[in-house]
Amino acid sequence: MTLATEPHAAQDKARFDKAALLAKYRAERDKRLRPDGNDQYLRVSGTFAHYLDDPYTPFVERAPKTDHVTFAFVGGGFAGLVTGARLVEAGVDDVRIVEKGGDFGGTWYWNRYPGAQCDTASMIYMPLLEETGHRPTEKYAHAPEILEQCQRIGRKYRLYDNALFHTEVTGLEWDGARHVWIVRSNRGDAFTADFIGLGTGPLHVPKLPGLEGIEGFRGHSFHTSRWDYDYTGGDPASVTTRGARMEKLTDKRVAIIGTGATAVQAVPHLARSCRELYVFQRTPSSVDVRGNVPLDADWFASIATPGWQQRWLENFTANQSGGPGAEEDLVQDGWTDLSRRIRSKIMHLPPEQRTPANMIAAFEDSDFEKMEEIRSRVDSIVKEPDTAQALKAWYRQLCKRPCFHDAYLQAFNTPGTHLVDTDGQGVERITEKGVVANGREYEVDCIIYASGFEVGTSYERRAGFDVTGKNGLKLSEAWAEGMRSKHGIHVHGFPNLFFVQPTQGANLISNVPHNLTEAGKTIAMTIRHAQGIGAREIEVTKEAQDAWVALLLTGMGRMMMGNPDCTPGYYNNEGQPQEHIARYNVGYPAGASAYFQYIADWRSNGAFEGLEFR
Numbered sequence: 001m002t003l004a005t006e007p008h009a010a011q012d013k014a015r016f017d018k019a020a021l022l023a024k025y026r027a028e029r030d031k032r033l034r035p036d037g038n039d040q041y042l043r044v045s046g047t048f049a050h051y052l053d054d055p056y057t058p059f060v061e062r063a064p065k066t067d068h069v070t071f072a073f074v075g076g077g078f079a080g081l082v083t084g085a086r087l088v089e090a091g092v093d094d095v096r097i098v099e100k101g102g103d104f105g106g107t108w109y110w111n112r113y114p115g116a117q118c119d120t121a122s123m124i125y126m127p128l129l130e131e132t133g134h135r136p137t138e139k140y141a142h143a144p145e146i147l148e149q150c151q152r153i154g155r156k157y158r159l160y161d162n163a164l165f166h167t168e169v170t171g172l173e174w175d176g177a178r179h180v181w182i183v184r185s186n187r188g189d190a191f192t193a194d195f196i197g198l199g200t201g202p203l204h205v206p207k208l209p210g211l212e213g214i215e216g217f218r219g220h221s222f223h224t225s226r227w228d229y230d231y232t233g234g235d236p237a238s239v240t241t242r243g244a245r246m247e248k249l250t251d252k253r254v255a256i257i258g259t260g261a262t263a264v265q266a267v268p269h270l271a272r273s274c275r276e277l278y279v280f281q282r283t284p285s286s287v288d289v290r291g292n293v294p295l296d297a298d299w300f301a302s303i304a305t306p307g308w309q310q311r312w313l314e315n316f317t318a319n320q321s322g323g324p325g326a327e328e329d330l331v332q333d334g335w336t337d338l339s340r341r342i343r344s345k346i347m348h349l350p351p352e353q354r355t356p357a358n359m360i361a362a363f364e365d366s367d368f369e370k371m372e373e374i375r376s377r378v379d380s381i382v383k384e385p386d387t388a389q390a391l392k393a394w395y396r397q398l399c400k401r402p403c404f405h406d407a408y409l410q411a412f413n414t415p416g417t418h419l420v421d422t423d424g425q426g427v428e429r430i431t432e433k434g435v436v437a438n439g440r441e442y443e444v445d446c447i448i449y450a451s452g453f454e455v456g457t458s459y460e461r462r463a464g465f466d467v468t469g470k471n472g473l474k475l476s477e478a479w480a481e482g483m484r485s486k487h488g489i490h491v492h493g494f495p496n497l498f499f500v501q502p503t504q505g506a507n508l509i510s511n512v513p514h515n516l517t518e519a520g521k522t523i524a525m526t527i528r529h530a531q532g533i534g535a536r537e538i539e540v541t542k543e544a545q546d547a548w549v550a551l552l553l554t555g556m557g558r559m560m561m562g563n564p565d566c567t568p569g570y571y572n573n574e575g576q577p578q579e580h581i582a583r584y585n586v587g588y589p590a591g592a593s594a595y596f597q598y599i600a601d602w603r604s605n606g607a608f609e610g611l612e613f614r
Helices: 018-032 046-052 078-089 143-156 236-240 261-273 297-303 308-321 334-347 356-381 385-390 459-463 509-533 542-552 570-575 592-604
Strands: 041-043 068-074 095-098 169-175 180-185 190-198 207-209 220-223 253-257 276-281 417-421 434-437 440-443 446-449 497-499 538-540 611-613
Touching: 018 356, 068 078, 068 180, 078 095, 078 143, 078 190, 078 509, 143 236, 253 261, 253 434, 261 276, 261 417, 276 434, 308 334, 308 509, 308 592, 334 356, 356 385, 385 417, 497 509, 509 538, 509 592, 509 611, 538 542
Parallel strands: 068 095, 068 190, 190 497, 220 446, 253 276, 253 446, 276 417
Antiparallel strands: 041 207, 169 180, 180 190, 434 440, 538 611
16 A cells, blocks of 8 residues: 655745735635525425435334333444444443434435545444454445445344334433433334433535525436436446446536535546536535555455554554554555644654644644645646636635545546536526526536535534433533533433534544544443443533533644634534634544543543443
């Protein structure tokens, strides 16, 4: 395996007009700032409610559940699967996962658009590889393989036995007299559970652009999270992994609105298939080298010794956060490239000059270098100069989710593929016949919305329900001024409830599954301890929660994602001030590696500091 990119001596010596670059970044940001923030998007409902239908698994009628389980988990993605697996290993054999899709997978159940694949290396992204004995077929696995791994986990740990699919939780209520949670759903369920886990991550509630005329389009349309292969032809496996064309698009004019990570992966396949493809862009993504390769079986056998995946997880995190073990880079990709650059600059400073200010300067210099390379890469690939210029990202790399791809930029050299750059303004409106941008109407047969998912909206809106804890306390009330927890897992006032997500823990956004796997281990050990001492309730004290939040706020916080010259996007609440809430969207001050070591010690020493067992 080789590095996707390597810093060169010439690049290290490069000098940038930082003031001019920052001025350019701010000017590009200002074009895109909108006072409506997240309100610019529509919920998928009403006329578009069919966008939420499950086209992949038939709906099966069943009787409502009114029984009792030890542990119920809301969400059948990675969070539910890894937590369920660790609970089974800890001896909890009645785990029930409630999932609105027709199978396990979460994001990877719904995302079957052409080209879908992970953008963090398979070896560290796909959970429980060692436990299931699966060898990834390539460095960046495609969606069908990731979904198969989710199903493999479900089978190995018998999580299918008690799962409820095509089921949406509508309410969670704590019954203090019985020390149980009451779980209600849209299918009439009203069962109880001793413990609840919540894995309702941000990438499952589709959103649409709030465009004038969007309901009046007379052609075909769909959201990328419900790709309509009946219309396009092909299927996820043939198109994504074998490169087959979507044959029903041969005579079609297609518009795709959005140029984030989903579009970056789907556009090359559309460019091969459509008669005409119009890619409507408000903000270009930064698209670095992916360097995907098949994984050699002999090579894998040489590294797959006991504990190999944990070593790889820890190594990647160390390279991201500068923790112990960063001297070697096992993954060697675009994520670790930026980290290597930053660390190199810091290590070249005399020890007495390694101040926070100089560390931030090293971060900025490395970011300027990296983004200049990414912009130069566009010029080296895209033949038409105006198109190349429009595809350049003018912001810091971590202002938006970085993308990595080796066919997206090349797609704009394909005859019939057109970039419609809107200079930061976005599409103007939808008509009966097509899309209006820059004052021109583009008549199309189909509109594909690559507009992403709800992220900056309230937790209860994304989850689809509120949570009622002790004394009638609503989670929406407890978090009205921002999230408050210990470890991002435990929340005061909500006993026996556990969150599985990155915030207020490691906050490792580059590889979210590492956060989830550590949370799953922590929850399983905590419950095993409670059962061992005969406790029926587990709750974090207010004092411990307050102390944890105070500790988090001593760190550098959101850093790039909160930077005032970042272009609007879901990382920064679409550029809208939300400081009273966003200031809590942080991680452990000493970094992700230090957090993972801390939480391993916390759960294994037997004290479970900060929790009360009753």
